[in-house]
Amino acid sequence: MNQTTVLRIERLCKTFGTHEVLRDVIFDLYKSDVVCLIGSSGSGKSTLLRCLNFLEDATSGSIFFWGEEVSRHQVNLAEYRAKVGMVFQNFNLFDHLNVMKNCTLAMQKVQKLGREEAEERARFYLNKVEMLPFINAKPHQLSGGQKQRVAIARALAMEPEVLLFDEPTSALDPQMVNEVLEVMRSLADEGMTMLIATHEMMFARDVSTRVIFLDEGRILEEGPPEEIFNCPKHERTREFLHGMRILS
Amino acid sequence: MTWSRYKSFYLIGARNTLVISFVSTLIGCVIGFAVGIVQAIPDDDSASKLKRIPLKVFKAILRGYVELFRGTPMIVQAVFIYYGMRMAFGIHMEMWTAAFIIVSINTGAYMAETVRGGILSIDRGQEEGSYALGMTYYQTMLYVILPQTFRNIIPQIGNNLIINIKDTSVLSVISITDLFFVHKSVSGSLYNYFESATIVMAIYLLMTLGASWLLRKLEKKIDGKKHYDLSTTDTLAHTSGLVRYERQSKE
């Protein structure tokens, strides 16, 4: 397996007031890695992803992107963020813009593409998530699954090198979960580097190259999915998987 | 009949009222957006103190402006600016200039709070979605937050316009020949208070109804179509291989 490190997280800590939400989180994300981040609600999955994108400032620790340290105050934060895409639980589409403009806005304003080139690229990725027919629709006219697929196309259109997913299917009705997971599965097949916080254990087991179990802000266990799901080392992991009905 | 004899006076009064209230509402909105946008800039506690203090001072000054003009009657402001400035500082302001300034600044004070509230009411998610794509704070404001804020506060803009149409009547204290001034002059010489008041009320009502109608049309225009068209031709073209995508694959 190719082991080029794309993102390296070193001793990341985050406290809100006196509440330690992330404690010494260390791991590497390799190229074409698909890492699923699992753990109970409140274990710090979202906070970790948000720190990686500087939507939240880590209290201490460092983040390296292709070996270079990134910080919130660097000049090319926008460039970094464009390369490290993020998909949110609640889609976070722009409500006033149609599907096409949702995708092209940042390409035009951040990457300074011309309108035509941006639209062509948007079409390519909207087609990929099967949302091309809906380019004229506004977000409120779409179902949850459709919104999330647009959000994924919007992130892909920036041609990122890493994609972060924060529980992308948790806000969806059950029958829409699969259409989104299918898209993510095909991205994984194409070799996209992804870090995915999820409660979809089947998906994590089938698709991920590695699974990280986060417990109270600490990485308690990390390994290939077979190992984590079949013979977890820690009691806490076992309890969590029991709760998820993975272990009986 | 009062109307047929004094029609042209009433119409001039109505025109003046309309011009002052429309123009001042427009300028007031610009002021309101400027002040509201500054008021909504978050205090970045990761920035240095030196950077934060000027913003804090500036915000405090703007806050003072908003409180001062919201908290005092426009009629008193009119007297203060028009006569007061002349007596205290010898500043001779043209009557019309004074009228536009007073109404604009007043509207600006109200709009500032409306705009600030409008900005804060857009859910944080869209802002974060925008940052995550690499957009800066200013790009996010300009292309994501403010267009939605504007759409959402159109009813408030309409409110202000209607209030201004009515409240310009206080400008008769500085002898602006607005609709109410015409009424006072006509009825003062003919003692036909009832007739004249009826005419003036009807004209005011017509103007305010017209203003509401106009703003509703604007809302509809911004909202666009209720339905979207599936772009079927596009789809066929793009999925049938009629259109080739040249995407350089990333190694």
Ligand SMILES: Nc1ncnc2c1ncn2[C@@H]1O[C@H](COP(=O)(O)OP(=O)(O)O)[C@@H](O)[C@H]1O
């Ligand atoms: N902005 C915040 N302020 C204070 N506490 C927060 C904030 N965001 C998250 N937390 C706390 O951090 C913990 C981890 O939250 P989160 O990262 O959202 O967990 P998860 O995504 O795994 O459910 C929770 O206890 C939550 O209450």
Ligand SMILES: [Mg+2]
């Ligand atoms: Mg979460």
